[in-house]
Amino acid sequence: MKADRQAPIGVFDSGVGGLTVVREIMRNLPDERIVYFGDTARVPYGSKSKNTVIRYSRQIVHFLETQQVKAIVIACNTASALALDTIEKEIDLPIIGVVxxxxxxxxxxxxxxxxxxxxxxxxxxxxxxxxxxxxxxxxxxxxxxxxxxxxxxxxxxxxxxxxxxxxxxxxxxxxxxxxxxxxxxxxxxxxxxxxxxxxxxxxxxxxxxxAYETSQALRRLLRELDLENPGNDELGRQKYQFFASDGVERFNAFAHSVLPEQISDTKQVQIENY
Amino acid sequence: MKADRQAPIGVFDSGVGGLTVVREIMRNLPDERIVYFGDTARVPYGSKSKNTVIRYSRQIVHFLETQQVKAIVIACNTASALALDTIEKEIDLPIIGVVxxxxxxxxxxxxxxxxxxxxxxxxxxxxxxxxxxxxxxxxxxxxxxxxxxxxxxxxxxxxxxxxxxxxxxxxxxxxxxxxxxxxxxxxxxxxxxxxxxxxxxxxxxxxxxxAYETSQALRRLLRELDLENPGNDELGRQKYQFFASDGVERFNAFAHSVLPEQISDTKQVQIENY
Structure with a gap:
């Protein structure tokens, strides 16, 4: 089955930092929809071991799959460095990291x-x-x-x-x-x-x-796979959706300092269940 | 059944910080055995929500119960402030926090x-x-x-x-x-x-x-419940045992800067399973 061009890009990070990648995708690929997940319950990844970062990343990828994303961006340098290699062998979706x-x-x-x-x-x-x-x-x-x-x-x-x-x-x-x-x-x-x-x-x-370079790499990837969103999405679906594993108010507040528009409807996900 | 006076004290923290409480217990209650758990895979708790900290603390208490501890010390201010109230209603063991x-x-x-x-x-x-x-x-x-x-x-x-x-x-x-x-x-x-x-x-x-005050409160609690270790433990059991949910080498290195003796045999526990 042909993947849905109008499906969103799944973007994830250990917490709020990956929003700098979201910002670049919004700027440089304005027709794309985004589903973002920030693992605020287990942030930071930067001092954690490879196995733990792989386990956490795998759960998040499973969650993003339930959101019918067409491609995944690991918007976290640590997870890109430690988990991308393993995860890309386990899934069918195209996936890129920031490293x-x-x-x-x-x-x-x-x-x-x-x-x-x-x-x-x-x-x-x-x-x-x-x-x-x-x-x-x-x-x-x-x-x-x-x-x-x-x-x-x-x-x-x-x-x-x-x-x-x-x-x-x-x-x-x-x-x-x-x-x-x-x-x-x-x-x-x-x-x-x-x-x-x-x-x-x-x-x-x-x-x-x-973050900027990754938005460019994503554009090339989508073009190559003929997965670019044609931008005529009239389905009334929400363009940008945000999920976090903890503290959604805190998440929203930080997001406000990074993103061009305010977000207020971040949903909490119990990520260990994925 | 009478609790075993020679059983260890279970001490837990979001990571390595609780070792300052362990240090005080070692100094002030030198006859007591200790089982320590540091949640290094999910550290820090200080920016997390109440529900998440309760969920994590509950898993750790379940783990400590499997170690047959006679009492539990929450050696983390955040978990003491957010989770002690809830957890103490759920378990039979005596439990105190640092707050x-x-x-x-x-x-x-x-x-x-x-x-x-x-x-x-x-x-x-x-x-x-x-x-x-x-x-x-x-x-x-x-x-x-x-x-x-x-x-x-x-x-x-x-x-x-x-x-x-x-x-x-x-x-x-x-x-x-x-x-x-x-x-x-x-x-x-x-x-x-x-x-x-x-x-x-x-x-x-x-x-x-x-941390110091908690070691004194622990002493009073054990005395009151007639649970003080008589100190004639000749069973050859390890006096101090350390567990962490991630990065045991890093844990050992930090422990070395806090505790009077070097530790090297910290064991890793997959804490979501408890």
Whole structure:
């Protein structure tokens, strides 16, 4: 059976960070419908083990399948790094993560063959950014640095704060010393620190946002599979739907700071049941 | 059937923070055996909803029951504040949390009837510290302040860092302005910031550590129920056992920074199955 072009894209993340990917899909693929799931009951994934992240991701994919999505985007760097490989073998739906598009853009961007990656501990430890980049171009050296305080600082709302800037200077000192010309913001929260990071890294370093690159990769994938939404959806179905495993009010409040429009009808899902 | 005096105490927390309570029990009740469970797969609880924290706590209590514990200590302020009330009605075992002992000590300590509480968002929002203190002495005013960055700062190891001090100054400015003479460290990680907090609050404010107070409350409870371990346990059973729902190596590493002895045989438990 031909998949329904008007079916939504399923997007998931460990919590609210993946909304930066939703934002890019809304901007760049405005005809597509989206079903988003944020695992706010079990957030964060960035310090969890591979097996646990795979188990959690699998439950979410099962949930998204019940929503008749036509494709899935793992909008979480940690889950993309730890679970995509396993999950894509288990399902029939097309599925992409954020790591590969981010890695590809870094390969295209760097001139001096020195790339930095900032991300969660689990993403850095997985070595996937490093691996994909050096597979594409063995001449590139990749310097990774876990930045575990960035997510709580963003969630505290201190995105333009001198304390956050001080933390960023400390985290980045070592990789800036390596003379990188490209820095991947390898965690979905980090693009919310873009202007602060720009200040810390200076004008000569290009910041790569995997969220944007993923929206482009999704467009290519849908086109290839002839799954693009023709945009004449008159069925009155809700274009964007949001689900979370806990704290929907908190979710809505954070979403408001990321997305162009306010959302208020996020539904709670008991995700262990999937 | 009479409970076994030589049975262990079950202690649980959302992650590693409850080890500060374990440390106090080891010091102050050296004859007691301990089974500890840290829910590292779903940490933190501090930003989660009441229903989710109850559901998670219930699973952990079921697990501890399989370990034949004689009493349970909820070594997590958030779970104590959100779940103890519900759970204690559901089980036959004696169970205590950390909030009540901390609140009691604050009531006994304050001279000027102005008490501060720093804790997670969920603990502050629950209002339980405030409620217990004003029930005991309606003349006391309680000032609560959520400090969500303290846990990640402690887990980053920055317990004596100028950045953490700056964060603490900002978090505490408002409640220090209220002229408090007593401050409850209402999250299990916070005692690890004791010397830094001492510097920020000055010498005139008494810091209350609910972990210590809980070990004293546990002693009174066991005595009352005639459940104290006589200390002549020659069965060769392991005195302290540790379980976590994820990342046991990480757990062991952090435990090493809190406990007097190194632990290496933490076992992983799939806690959703309980």
């Amino acid at each position: 590969k598009p981010g890695a590809q853009m870094a390969v295209e961007t760097t001139q001096n063959k020195r790339v930095g990656v900032i991300a969660t501990e689990s993403t850095i430890q997985s070595g996937l950014y490093q691996q994909l980049i050096t597979e594409a171009d063995p001449a590139i050296t990749v310097y990774g640095k876990p930045c575990p305080l960035f997510v709580p600082l963003v969630e505290e709302g201190w995105t333009k704060d001198p304390i956050t800037e001080e933390v960023a200077r400390r985290y980045l000192a070592e990789i800036l010393d390596k003379d990188i010309d490209t820095l991947i913001m390898g965690c979905t929260h980090y693009p919310l620190l873009r202007s602060l990071l720009r200040k810390v890294v200076g004008e000569k370093v290009t910041l790569v946002n995997p | 009540k002992p901390g609140a009691q000590m604050a009531v006994e300590t304050t001279q000027n009837k102005r008490v501060g509480v720093i804790a997670t968002e969920s603990t502050i929002q629950s209002g339980l510290y405030q409620q217990l203190i004003t029930e005991a002495d309606p003349a006391i005013t309680v000032y609560g302040k959520p400090c969500p960055l303290f846990v990640p700062l402690v887990e980053e190891g920055w317990t004596k860092d100028p950045i953490t001090e700056e964060v603490a100054r900002r978090y505490l400015a408002e409640i220090l302005d209220k002229d408090i003479d007593t401050l409850i460290m209402g999250c299990t990680h916070y005692p690890l910031l004791r010397s830094l907090l001492r510097k920020v609050v000055g010498e005139k404010v008494t810091l209350v550590n609910p």
